[in-house]
Amino acid sequence: MTQVLRTVGAYRSWRKESVGTASLGFIPTMGGLHAGHLDLVKRALAENERVAVSIFLNRTQFNKQEDFDKYPAVFAEDLQALEALGVDAVFAPEYDDMYPDDYRYKVSESQLSAELEGEHRPGHFDGVLTVVMKLLVVGDATRAYFGEKDWQQLQLVKGMVNAFFLPVEIVACPTIREASGLAMSSRNRRLSPEGLQQAARFNQILNTAENEAAAMAELKAAGFEPEYVADRGDRRLGAVVLEGVRLIDNVERKVAR
Numbered sequence: 360m361t362q363v364l365r366t367v368g369a370y371r372s373w374r375k376e377s378v379g380t381a382s383l384g385f386i387p388t389m390g391g392l393h394a395g396h397l398d399l400v401k402r403a404l405a406e407n408e409r410v411a412v413s414i415f416l417n418r419t420q421f422n423k424q425e426d427f428d429k430y431p432a433v434f435a436e437d438l439q440a441l442e443a444l445g446v447d448a449v450f451a452p453e454y455d456d457m458y459p460d461d462y463r464y465k466v467s468e469s470q471l472s473a474e475l476e477g478e479h480r481p482g483h484f485d486g487v488l489t490v491v492m493k494l495l496v497v498g499d500a501t502r503a504y505f506g507e508k509d510w511q512q513l514q515l516v517k518g519m520v521n522a523f524f525l526p527v528e529i530v531a532c533p534t535i536r537e538a539s540g541l542a543m544s545s546r547n548r549r550l551s552p553e554g555l556q557q558a559a560r561f562n563q564i565l566n567t568a569e570n571e572a573a574a575m576a577e578l579k580a581a582g583f584e585p586e587y588v589a590d591r592g593d594r595r596l597g598a599v600v601l602e603g604v605r606l607i608d609n610v611e612r613k614v615a616r
Contacts, residue, residue, distance in 0.1 A: 361442045363449050367457075367497055370411075370450045374499055377447070381408035385500035385527075387491060390414045391431035391545035392440055395535035399504040400444050402532055407501060412441055413450040413494050419462050420486030426605070431548050450498070457493055465489040468515055475596060476511050476607070479586050484515060491516055495527055503527050508534040508542045510594055510609040534608075536562070542608045554602040557582060565597050565610045 362377075364370040374383070384403030388396055403410045414437055421427035434451065441449055465485050471477075472484035495503060505513050517529050535543045539559035550558060560581045568574035571588045574597065578585040583599040590596075596609040 361438065361446050361449055363438065363451055365451055365453070365456075367452060370448070370452075370497060371499075373448055374411075378409045382501040383407055383499070384410045385495075385498040385503045386410070386412045387494045387498070387503065387505075388412060388414055388437075389416045389430065389545070390437050391433060391548070392437045393535075393543045393545060393547075395506055395508065395543040397440060397444065398535045399506060399532050400441065400446060402530065403502065403504050404445060406530075409447045410445075411448040411450055411498065411500070412446050413452075413498065415450075415452055415457060415490070415494070417457075417486060417490040418454065419458070419465075419489060420483050422480045422482050429549060431545055450494075457490065462489070466492050466519065468518065471511065471515055471518070475587060475589055476598065479598060484512070487512055488515060488519055492519065492523070492525075495520070495525055498527075500527055502530050504530045504532055506532050506534060508544070508608065510596060542606075544606065546604050546606060549604045550602055554604070558601055558606060561597070561599055561601075561606060562608055562610065565595050565608060571595075 362373060364373055384407035386399045386403055400410065400412060414434060416430055416432055418427050438449060466488040467485050468488060477484050505516060507513060513531055520527060520529055537543060540562040541559045542562065547555065561583065564574055564577045564581065568577055571590055574588040575585050578599055583601050586598040588595065588597040590612065593611055594609050595612045598605065598607045
């Protein structure tokens with residue numbers, strides 16, 4: 360049976376008494392779990408002797424209160440899905456336990472976090488990096504699992520782990536998609552059936568547009584409110600708004616040699 364641990368102290372006691380020297384896989388989440396999250400869990404279960412998942416809706420990374428309020432908090436459903444997979448523990452703390460300082464102390468990055476998502480969501484990555492730092496320190500895991508859908512976040516987490524010598528391996532897992540190609544996201548629940556159908560064009564356009572400007576124009580013509588499309592190395596990243604829901608994605612692109 361999956362143990363639910365509500366405080367840092369309870370988690371640390373479980374980590375010491377139930378895990379000990381066994382390998383531990385850790386998956387940080389905000390809840391609202393979908394097949395993409397569960398794929399991370401399955402990978403962790405295959406590669407570790409014990410697995411823990413955190414469910415913590417981290418309000419410090421939301422630059423808009425309405426997005427925080429609308430995030431799907433479905434803890435009972437999440438727990439049922441994790442128990443079915445055989446997860447050993449769920450760490451589900453409250454805000455005051457994770458932020459005893461009320462967010463006076465934070466982790467910031469000064470370059471990559473200022474562009475793309477960071478430009479459109481001021482303060483977002485301070486909240487992300489701060490909570491991930493806390494979760495990785497408390498989690499004390501052998502490996503931590505993150506999806507490639509949040510590509511910019513993944514690069515920042517890897518950089519933070521290296522910069523602060525955190526003794527954990529960051530495992531990147533491929534984006535899990537709907538049959539239509541739409542990247543799975545907790546936000547997809549907020550789209551209408553028609554919106555879900557239309558949203559599939561986002562990934563298609565990122566994959567096929569000749570360049571950034573063409574992708575922006577095609578997205579607008581397809582009914583999206585595009586925020587950015589940016590080519591970075593072998594990745595093309597984009598963010599759009601559809602039916603008031605903000606979606607992000609990234610695809611691998613061929614780079615001329």
